[in-house]
Amino acid sequence: MHSKEQISHDEYQKTADWLMSQTQHRPQVAIICGSGLGMLCDTLKCQDSFAYSDIPGFPQSTVQGHAGRLVFGELKGKTCVCMQGRFHMYEGHSLCKTTFPIRVFKMMGVDTLIVTNAAGSLADGLQPGDIMIIKDHVNFPGLVGLNPLSGPNDDKFGLRFPAMSGCYDRGLRCLAMEIAKQQGVAGLTREGVYAMVGGPNFETIAEARLLHRLGVDAVGMSTAPEVVVATHCGLRVFGLSLITNKVATSYEDGESVDHEGVLEVGRLRSLAVQQLVAELVSRLEINNNSDGAV
Ligand SMILES: O=P(O)(O)O[C@@H]1C[C@H](O)[C@@H](CO)O1
Ligand SMILES: Nc1nc2[nH]cnc2c(=O)[nH]1
Secondary structure: OHHHOOOOHHHHHHHHHHHHHHOOOOOOEEEEOOOOOHHHHHHOEEEEEEEHHHOOOOOOOOOOOOOOEEEEEEEOOEEEEEEEOOOOHHHOOOHHHHOHHHHHHHHOOOOEEEEEEEEEEOOOOOOOOOEEEEEEEEEHHHHOOOOOOOOOOOOOOOOOOOOOOOOOOHHHHHHHHHHHHHOOOHHHEEEEEEEEOOOOOOOOHHHHHHHHHOOOOEEEOOOHHHHHHHHHOOOEEEEEEEEEEEOOOOOOOOOOOOHHHHHHHHHHOHHHHHHHHHHHHHOOOOOOOOOOOO
16 A cells, blocks of 8 residues: 555665766756646757656656656756656555655755646636646645655655645745746736645546635645655755646536546647746756755
8 A cells, every 4th residue: 555665765866876877967956747748848958868667766657648758958057857747646656656756856966846737726716728836735645644755754855744834935936926927927827725636537526616615726636745755855846737627616517627638738838838937947046055965
């Protein structure tokens, strides 16, 4: 079951060492591409890319719209590593496996993690095609003990009881809003709360109404475990959700969602998301003390 599997420090190190032996790039920024957002990798220059199936210890991506490649390259003067495809709990991966790359990135010297996802909107002010800068999350699996940090704590990575109150960096959220204004997409962009549910089914009407009443702005099936592990090991985090659909909350209107529709909105908004992320990366101030030693 999820919480029992443990991955040793040596296993993360082995993967980090293998990647560093295969590429000259030493990433400062890691980017995780959500469903339909794999094009974020296209902006990287001087790419070195690896199929997940060739990387020792890496899980495999099984979801359409998640290519399963790790891409290293330069973006606006920063060295980045980009996951073209992430791992979800509903694919059957343990939570340690879904978050495996995060600790590998930390060991490679990454300072900042940018997470993206596709999500359904529960908020009146968020329409398909809008960009939600994640202010905070509700980790539903985590609240009932399905947490990648369950099990013995590895003190080399972080504290047994890490705080999560500031896990989405305030400075980066403000910077992203400023960039959205400068790029003329402020009307499409606002902050909100993301909730992770286990999936893979989309919400029932009753579940959607419950999430809405709880103050959730957008719901998806990923991200929270990655952010918990990143915050635990001291990475600075920025997150955004591309709103791909409204979550149906009425028995009358017959609204429905499917994965192909989710991917289609990703394609339509790819340029706006790409430009926002690229400008954010270019304006990041990197903490050069991050030498990857954990
Ligand atoms: O990887 P993300 O969270 O972007 O993927 C979302 C949630 C499901 O995996 C999928 C549903 O269409 O999109
Ligand atoms: N749980 C969930 N995940 C999504 N990913 C994209 N849209 C949705 C949605 O409506 N619900």
